[in-house]
Amino acid sequence: xxxxxxxxxxxxxxxxxxxxxxxxxxxxxxxxxxxxxxxxxxxxxxxxxxxxxxxxxxxxxxxxxxxxxxxxxxxxxxxxxxxxxxxxxxxxxxxxxxxxxxxxxxxxxxxxxxxxxxxxxxxxxxxxxxxxxxxxxxxxxxxxxxxxxxxxxxxxxxxxxxxxxxxxxxxxxxxxxxxxxxxxxxxxxxxxxxxxxxxxxxxxxxxxxxxxxxxxxxxxxxxxxxxxxxxxxxxxxxxxxxxxxxxxxxxxxxxxxxxxxxxxxxxxxxxxxxxxxxxxxxxxxxxxxxxxxxxxxxxxxxxxxxxxxxxxxxxxxxxxxxxxxxxxxxxxxxxxxxxxxxxxxxxxxxxxxxxxxxxxxxxxxxx
Numbered sequence: 001x002x003x004x005x006x007x008x009x010x011x012x013x014x015x016x017x018x019x020x021x022x023x024x025x026x027x028x029x030x031x032x033x034x035x036x037x038x039x040x041x042x043x044x045x046x047x048x049x050x051x052x053x054x055x056x057x058x059x060x061x062x063x064x065x066x067x068x069x070x071x072x073x074x075x076x077x078x079x080x081x082x083x084x085x086x087x088x089x090x091x092x093x094x095x096x097x098x099x100x101x102x103x104x105x106x107x108x109x110x111x112x113x114x115x116x117x118x119x120x121x122x123x124x125x126x127x128x129x130x131x132x133x134x135x136x137x138x139x140x141x142x143x144x145x146x147x148x149x150x151x152x153x154x155x156x157x158x159x160x161x162x163x164x165x166x167x168x169x170x171x172x173x174x175x176x177x178x179x180x181x182x183x184x185x186x187x188x189x190x191x192x193x194x195x196x197x198x199x200x201x202x203x204x205x206x207x208x209x210x211x212x213x214x215x216x217x218x219x220x221x222x223x224x225x226x227x228x229x230x231x232x233x234x235x236x237x238x239x240x241x242x243x244x245x246x247x248x249x250x251x252x253x254x255x256x257x258x259x260x261x262x263x264x265x266x267x268x269x270x271x272x273x274x275x276x277x278x279x280x281x282x283x284x285x286x287x288x289x290x291x292x293x294x295x296x297x298x299x300x301x302x303x304x305x306x307x308x309x310x311x312x313x314x315x316x317x318x319x320x321x322x323x324x325x326x327x328x329x330x331x332x333x334x335x336x337x338x339x340x341x342x343x344x345x346x347x348x349x350x351x352x353x354x355x356x357x358x359x360x361x362x363x364x365x366x367x
């Protein structure tokens with residue numbers, strides 16, 4: 001099931017990056033937010049307007065995407081330390097039909113951790129419902145000799161659409177990126193110019209989306225405590241996303257997109273994780289028995305995609321995928337999260353034991 005959930009997350013990332021390319025129709029909000037001329041003779045406002053006009057005529061797109069997640073976790077008791085590295089890399093290809101939106105995606109994903117590598121082959125399809133409020137997804141993940149078989153899920157995006165003031169995905173695609181942002185958030189676009197392209201870039205701070213998250217939770221009648229909101233804000237506040245689009249000078253179609261989280265500051269998140277770790281290792285009286293600290297580092301978390309247009313005429317979903325029963329991944333995801341938390345807790349205790357043994361051995365050797 002973890003392979004299926006991971007594959008779904010990758011697919012949603014792919015879909016989100018692809019939709020964002022075609023959702024740049026400039027509105028008054030975009031006009032006010034896009035005034036920089038920077039190093040180009042064309043302002044961001046003018047470039048967004050021309051890009052929006054070009055996007056209106058696009059009927060399909062093909063995308064090649066690479067994703068890299070390279071991170072590490074170091075656990076230390078102040079004397080000795082141990083580290084665990086994780087690298088996730090993916091090469092994906094997708095075809096998209098715009099109206100109604102359909103997507104076919106295939107690719108390979110490799111996960112390396114503690115010297116072991118897991119290779120996965122992914123095949124996935126997404127189809128928009130006739131009323132534009134749901135997505136049917138069909139996914140099949142092969143890992144070595146194991147196969148998940150076709151798993152079909154249905155995602156209702158009605159409440160999500162309401163948050164953006166629209167009733168269908170087509171309406172959402174017609175909105176500019178700025179008009180979907182929470183009130184008070186503006187993107188400072190920078191425009192650079194090369195011989196045959198424009199480079200349009202900006203930065204998003206995830207902490208700015210807390211208002212949108214609160215509204216979404218309230219719309220779904222979900223109760224969330226002030227403590228949980230502070231935790232969410234702390235986690236989101238650690239991340240920023242740099243994004244840039246390369247736009248063709250002649251057609252004004254998007255040629256490529258780059259997104260990365262490499263300027264994120266994880267210091268506050270590290271302090272929070274260390275605090276949780278210390279609390280989990282307290283004795284029966286609540287006294288801290290270890291000065292263990294945890295440090296998460298992000299070496300590279302980036303997504304790069306290139307695009308070609310109007311070559312896809314149809315997307316065919318395999319017959320055996322269409323016959324698969326709809327699966328509700330909500331409960332499975334909750335169970336997986338709790339299992340992962342238990343595994344993380346066990347791993348932390350094992351790491352602490354290893355550190356303690358290492359310190360004792362060091363003392364004995366010194367003697």
